Amino acid sequence: MITNVLKKVHIFSGLNKEELEKLCGIVKVKAYNKGDIIFFDTEPYFGFYITEAGLVKIYKISKDGREHILHLIAPYNTFAEVPLFENFGEEYEDVYRYPANAMALEDETRVILIPARQFRLLVESDSKICIKMISGFAKRLRHLNHHIEELTLKDVTKRTAGFILTEYNNKKKPKNRKESDSAIELNISKNDLAAYLGTINETLSRTFKKLQDEGIIEVEGKMIWIVDMDKLKEVAA
Template identity: 50%
Template sequence: MDKSILKKVNLFSDLNDDELEKIYSHSTIKKFNKGEMIFFETEPYNGFYIVIEGSVKIFKISKDGREHVIHFIFPTNTFAEAPLFEQYDKIIREEFTYPANSMALEDDTKLILIRSDVFYGILEKNKNISLKMLSGLSKKLRHLNNHIDSISQGVSKGLAIYLLKELEKSGNKDKNIIELQISKHDLASYIGTIDETLSRCLKKFQENKVISVKGKTIHILQKSVLEKTVKL
């Protein structure tokens, strides 16, 4: 694997090559195929992950089997790092569990597992890394704030919000094209609904010439209508 990926990980951006090398040598590379579970929320916590290639979803499963996606994670981003700071003693004794479930979304998804004890070692010698962590967690917190808000406003709004955010991320300001990074099933469960309802909602937008959908490619025809949908 290419070690240079570690340099692109925000969390490690202040570390020098020696330190990165140390992390690399103490960590484990793991590979997953599409649909494979990375961890369950019932499982003892033993460290956090960095996505190298592919993508991952973090989700809860309700007792009736429905799943609720909380985050999608893409390369250079970390996940499951928050438990490290909740109960130091319990983490060490592996008496703490993961906060949710996670699954690989693509074949050949490559992850680095940083074990708790390895991370605590890094932290000892690089106190500044805690600021990076704070920055990362703060962003996730803000994201969840917004997410909670958006799912409690119904499917159309939730979808409109998602589409607009994706459009902004893509940066293709002129083209008004989104390439979905995730399956429609995962999108549905992310915006807090089920496949059928998402399908109908996409159809409704298409009938009104607001968007056009072809597989995972979505053309935004009338951005203004989406914005209006969000605002009521």
């Protein structure tokens, strides 16, 4: 059954049955509840992870406790691969740390740990995995670039509007969709959303209210309806 999960992970999609089972032999499945820490950025590095079920946040914390979320990792996606390849092939192998903290955001979040040492051998022997790995890194670089652009060049209102649009576009659209489908459902708390958008709780709340008062969206709990798509795009731009 783990092979069925691994098959759906992009970097492993080219492996055959035999290779998948070999990989299976070295992985380790772990389960967490909401709020559980998967790793801290102070811990020595053991390997990278795949989210099998649930949701994982990758985040940093400042000295005075403010939190910023860098990534939200949905099922079949990987996280914490970066330390695998720093100084790859160089003689000394320093003790690496995880680059950020990771926490489960839902109960029954399951992750798969791929130990670094064994995986490195696999990458060196399989150029297809290698290229998929690069492609994955490229996508993540693009994402971080975009994230920085948003944080530095746009205010909270623009970022919030942009987030809603992105979520809406990522949503699978049913064939015969109605207008009522111009809604998104948050799968994280507004606290976490604020931390992801580089702001805080209260400011996000006020921003939602403002967009609502302007007749652009309608917010009710975790549901957000897009009332005026054109205006929303205009605000986000």
